[in-house]
Amino acid sequence: MKAAELTQFKKALLELREKLMENVNLMEDEALGKSGHEASGNLSNVPIHMADVGTDNYDRDLTIGLIQNGEDELRAIDEALEKIGNKTFGLCEGEGCGKKISKARLTALPYVKLCIECQRQEEGTGKS
Ligand SMILES: [Zn+2]
Secondary structure: OOHHHHHHHHHHHHHHHHHHHHHHHHHHHHHHHHHHHHOOOOOOOOOOOHHHHHHHHHHHHHHHHHHHHHHHHHHHHHHHHHHHHOOOOOEOOOOOOOOEOOHHHHHHOOOOOOOHHHHHHHOOOOOO
């Protein structure tokens, strides 16, 4: 891959990273704010009105799920940035693969780790 292209991907990754960090921070605030708000004893959050608490927990679980996704994504972005540094960026991490990931795929998702074939296999929809 050309240096200019790498620079572009790096820029895209850094921008994504920034946005994602912001989102994760916001969601963390929300998740923490909620639990701190409605229950005084934050950790041992004993439900009183089951129905209300149920939806609240659902919301919070959802938010926590999103935070975890965001953190996974951040990790993937960091790894991708590292790979730009050691010049393995854009190569598939699938076992025994190591093929170049298509540029279209990288442009859509610069921190993607697998080529389309490996991705399909991993999702179990491939022809293995
Ligand atoms: Zn692959």
